[in-house]
Amino acid sequence: MSRNTNGSSSLYSFSIPMTALHQSANVITFISTDGNKSLFTNRPFKAGQVIDVLPCLSEQDYPTRYTVQTGPNQHIDIGEVWACGNHSCAPTMLFDMRRMLVTATRDLKAGEELTFFYPSTEWDMAEPFVCHCHSPECLQHIAGARYIPTSVLEGYFLNDHIAALVTERDAQNDTAEAHEEQHTNGVSNGISNGNGHVEHHQTNGK
Numbered sequence: 001m002s003r004n005t006n007g008s009s010s011l012y013s014f015s016i017p018m019t020a021l022h023q024s025a026n027v028i029t030f031i032s033t034d035g036n037k038s039l040f041t042n043r044p045f046k047a048g049q050v051i052d053v054l055p056c057l058s059e060q061d062y063p064t065r066y067t068v069q070t071g072p073n074q075h076i077d078i079g080e081v082w083a084c085g086n087h088s089c090a091p092t093m094l095f096d097m098r099r100m101l102v103t104a105t106r107d108l109k110a111g112e113e114l115t116f117f118y119p120s121t122e123w124d125m126a127e128p129f130v131c132h133c134h135s136p137e138c139l140q141h142i143a144g145a146r147y148i149p150t151s152v153l154e155g156y157f158l159n160d161h162i163a164a165l166v167t168e169r170d171a172q173n174d175t176a177e178a179h180e181e182q183h184t185n186g187v188s189n190g191i192s193n194g195n196g197h198v199e200h201h202q203t204n205g206k
């Protein structure tokens with residue numbers, strides 16, 4: 001397959017000037033004048049197609065903005081190229097950490113930005129941020145899967161360690177809710193202390 005076959009569409013259309021940093025047959029990374037890096041396809045891909053193999057340069061037990069999580073306490077450095085992949089709530093690629101592969105979420109043209117859903121690998125991120133992906137389903141505050149309701153996460157591909165942590169969280173919440181129900185029976189939220197003041201007793205909400 002030849003590169004940049006899709007010359008008629010608006011490839012790499014940036015709102016600010018970008019400089020190419022790295023290029024392979026499959027992907028290109030760019031850096032903008034304000035220092036933001038991003039990753040783009042360099043050829044078309046079919047939905048589900050493997051875009052590349054993810055490298056593992058090193059392993060550590062804590063997250064940074066350059067690592068990807070592969071287990072409850074396991075974070076890997078995936079190298080400069082893939083670390084340029086920005087987050088989107090409507091991602092164009094998946095990081096499959098079991099197979100260490102990057103795959104396309106849908107048919108992609110050459111020149112489309114490659115983004116992934118950070119909570120698909122990250123449970124509790126080192127550097128949360130506000131998302132501006134402008135997709136209709138944008139979750140806005142991205143801090144890791146830990147902070148996203150299960151009903152929302154169900155709409156996304158999740159890696160095994162994230163799915164397991166969600167299950168664990170929900171089991172704990174169920175237990176906590178059962179406790180709370182017992183506890184709040186008969187406890188009111190405002191009890192007069194006799195001086196006209198009202199003491200507020202926390203009822204363990206949320």
Ligand SMILES: [Zn+2]
Nearest residue numbers: 089131133138
């Ligand atoms: Zn978003």
